[in-house]
Each structure stands twice: as C-alpha cells, then as structure tokens.
Amino acid sequence: MAIEKFLAERALNVQESGIRRIFNLAASLKNPINFSIGQPDFDVPAPIKEAAIAAIQAGYNGYTVTQGLPQLREMIADQVARYYPEPPSVLVTSGVSGGLMLSLMATVNSGDEVLFPDPYFVSYPNLVSWFGGKPVPVSLYPDFRLDPKTLQAAITSKTKILILNSPNNPTGVVYDAESMKAICRLADERDLLIISDEIYRDLSFDGPACSPIEFAPHRTILLRGFGKSYGMTGWRMGYLVGPAPLVTQMSNMQQYTFVCAPQPAQHAGIVALDTDMTEYVNAYRRKRQIVEDELRGYFEFTRPSGGFYFFLRAPERHETGTAFVEAAIEKNVLCVPGNVFSRKDSHFRISYAVKDEVLHRGCQILRSLV
Numbered sequence: 189m190a191i192e193k194f195l196a197e198r199a200l201n202v203q204e205s206g207i208r209r210i211f212n213l214a215a216s217l218k219n220p221i222n223f224s225i226g227q228p229d230f231d232v233p234a235p236i237k238e239a240a241i242a243a244i245q246a247g248y249n250g251y252t253v254t255q256g257l258p259q260l261r262e263m264i265a266d267q268v269a270r271y272y273p274e275p276p277s278v279l280v281t282s283g284v285s286g287g288l289m290l291s292l293m294a295t296v297n298s299g300d301e302v303l304f305p306d307p308y309f310v311s312y313p314n315l316v317s318w319f320g321g322k323p324v325p326v327s328l329y330p331d332f333r334l335d336p337k338t339l340q341a342a343i344t345s346k347t348k349i350l351i352l353n354s355p356n357n358p359t360g361v362v363y364d365a366e367s368m369k370a371i372c373r374l375a376d377e378r379d380l381l382i383i384s385d386e387i388y389r390d391l392s393f394d395g396p397a398c399s400p401i402e403f404a405p406h407r408t409i410l411l412r413g414f415g416k417s418y419g420m421t422g423w424r425m426g427y428l429v430g431p432a433p434l435v436t437q438m439s440n441m442q443q444y445t446f447v448c449a450p451q452p453a454q455h456a457g458i459v460a461l462d463t464d465m466t467e468y469v470n471a472y473r474r475k476r477q478i479v480e481d482e483l484r485g486y487f488e489f490t491r492p493s494g495g496f497y498f499f500l501r502a503p504e505r506h507e508t509g510t511a512f513v514e515a516a517i518e519k520n521v522l523c524v525p526g527n528v529f530s531r532k533d534s535h536f537r538i539s540y541a542v543k544d545e546v547l548h549r550g551c552q553i554l555r556s557l558v
C-alpha cells in the first residue's frame with residue numbers, strides 16, 4: 189500500500205529544514221567544528237534552572253490557563269506598557285515558533301500575500317503556504333538593510349502582512365529607527381499588519397534594537413522569546429503581545445493546539461525576566477569581534493549588530509554558498525548555505541555561539557578556503 193497517499197498536499201512539499209540537515213550531518217562527523225548551531229552555547233543560569241526544578245517539585249506540573257501564568261503575563265506587559273495606551277494583551281506561547289504559527293494561522297486567508305525580507309527565517313515561507321497564503325520574499329541584498337522603498341515596491345492590493353525580524357536571522361542586521369518608522373508609516377498607509385519576530389532582541393550589541401511597537405503598536409503582533417535570551421531553547425517558551433481582538437482569537441486557537449506553554453518553564457520564565465544577562469551579552473559582543481577580526485578582508489559581509497550570526501558571501505571561486513559549504517564540510521567545518529534562508533545561493537551563515545578557541549580554529553579553516 190502506498191501509505192504516502194494519505195499525506196495532504198500541504199505536507200507533500202515540505203522539505204527537511206536545511207539547518208536540521210546540517211545538524212544531522214554533524215552527528216555523523218567526528219569532532220566537527222560546528223558553526224551551524226542556532227542556539228546559545230551557555231547553559232541556563234542557575235536561578236532559572238532552580239525555579240523550574242522547584243516548580244516541578246512543588247507539583248506545578250499541570251496545565252496553566254491558556255494565556256499563561258498571570259504573574260508572568262503582568263511582567264511581560266510591564267516591559268512594553270509604555271508603548272500602549274491601555275494595558276496590552278499578552279499570550280504566553282510554546283516558543284516563538286508557537287507564536288508565529290498562531291499569528292499566521294489567525295490572520296492569513298487563502299491568496300493573501302505575506303511580505304518578508306529575503307534572507308528570512310526558514311519557517312516564514314512554510315507557515316504562510318500552509319495557511320493558503322502567498323509568501324513574498326523581498327530581496328535585501330547586498331547589504332541587508334531595510335530600505336522602505338524596496339518593500340513599498342513589493343506591496344500589491346493583495347498584501348496583508350509584513351513579517352519583520354530584527355535582529356535578523358541569518359544576517360544579524362538590526363533595522364535602524366528611521367527605517368522602522370518609515371516602514372510603520374507605510375503599513376499605516378497601505379493598511380498592513382506587522383508581525384515582528386524579535387527573538388534575538390536581548391542579543392543586541394550596538395544599543396537597543398528598535399521595534400515597530402514604538403511607532404505602530406495598533407497594527408503589530410510582537411513576538412519575543414526566552415530560548416535565545418536565556419539558553420533555554422528546549423524549554424519552548426515565548427510570548428506574543430498585540431491588539432486585543434487578535435490576541436483573543438489566537439488564544440482561542442491555542443486552546444485547540446498547544447493548549448499552554450509548559451508550566452515549569454513558565455515559572456522559570458518569571459525568574460528569567462528578572463535575571464541580569466549582561467555578562468552573557470558582553471561575551472557574545474566579544475565573540476562577534478573575534479569573528480570580525482578573523483574574517484575581515486577575506487569575506488564580504490555586513491557587520492552584524494545582534495544575534496550570533498554572520499552572513500558571509502562565498503568567495504568567487506566557489507560560485508555558490510552551497511559549493512562553499514561543501515568545501516568547508518570537507519575540512520570538518522559545518523556552516524549553513526544561504527539558500528536555506530533565501531531565494532539566492534551566494535552566501536553562507538556561521539553561528540559564533542561556540543567556545544573562543546573553536547571560533548579561532550574554525551575561522552582559520554574558513555580563511556584557507558578563500
């Protein structure tokens with residue numbers, strides 16, 4: 189029996205994530221230098237771990253209300269309250285992925301066009317397609333800065349949503365306040381909903397990253413997370429903030445899908461929001477400098493201001509990002525080809541969330557491939 193016949197059309201075209209493919213390859217190599225990992229290399233700070241353990245021991249192991257623990261929601265609302273005329277609606281989600289899925293599931297109708305800058309985070313085109321929308325990547329090559337005019341040119345009568353991701357995965361670029369303001373004005377003029385994926389917000393190295401909630405909170409769904417900020421990617425914690433009528437429906441949809449974020453992780457989230465992560469952020473700022481010093485002059489790149497990635501142009505003799513990544517893997521260094529995040533295949537992504545010594549060694553090998 190051809191069991192595949194049971195697969196829905198939306199499932200047939202789903203490819204294994206290009207990042208996961210490299211991740212699996214890493215498992216088959218002996219001691220690779222792994223620059224492909226999209227998560228912090230530090231462990232969860234002890235007080236946050238202890239809060240999760242204490243919650244489990246105290247029996248906080250059942251469901252919470254769908255929206256999330258009231259204390260956690262209040263703390264989240266306090267962080268952004270100054271941008272909203274009334275206390276904002278908050279929904280605690282199962283990671284930012286949960287927030288993204290609910291946001292798009294609740295807003296995309298068949299045929300709606302959803303714009304996002306290219307390069308983009310891998311989930312965006314998949315999720316938009318699953319809900320019947322049309323993903324419209326807008327190229328930000330070569331410098332990956334957000335030019336409002338480029339976005340404007342891609343808007344049609346069917347455009348409904350704009351997904352922004354700053355600090356950006358894979359480029360590390362943080363959108364400046366002036367461009368963000370112009371984009372928000374454009375969203376007002378063309379009546380677009382903004383979904384702002386700010387999962388790397390706490391890892392901003394050149395001053396705080398600007399958010400569309402500063403200019404257009406009335407038409408923004410804000411997505412933030414705990415995974416990258418506190419090293420707890422496996423705990424599946426994120427949250428969304430947005431206009432009440434949208435959040436109410438997303439919350440209703442969470443009842444039938446994720447139900448709630450994991451309760452012990454929510455208790456830990458309360459402690460996390462009060463934990464000072466400055467020393468961790470400083471460590472990543474320093475690692476960014478190490479990569480910059482090692483690779484400047486060898487590869488073309490826009491200096492990243494956030495996250496823990498560099499998006500580097502593959503040297504000419506390799507022709508494509510994929511060809512370069514294959515050459516790097518031959519030398520036991522894992523990176524991710526740019527076409528995983530883009531319609532183009534000219535670049536590759538490295539994550540510098542690794543030990544300094546590994547960073548130096550890996551960069552030397554990358555240089556040897558120029």
Ligand code: PMP
Binds near residue numbers: 309425
């Ligand atoms: N958005 C971006 C831009 C990401 O890089 C990631 C994780 N790599 C996510 C969302 C998903 O985050 P989470 O693990 O919180 O679901």
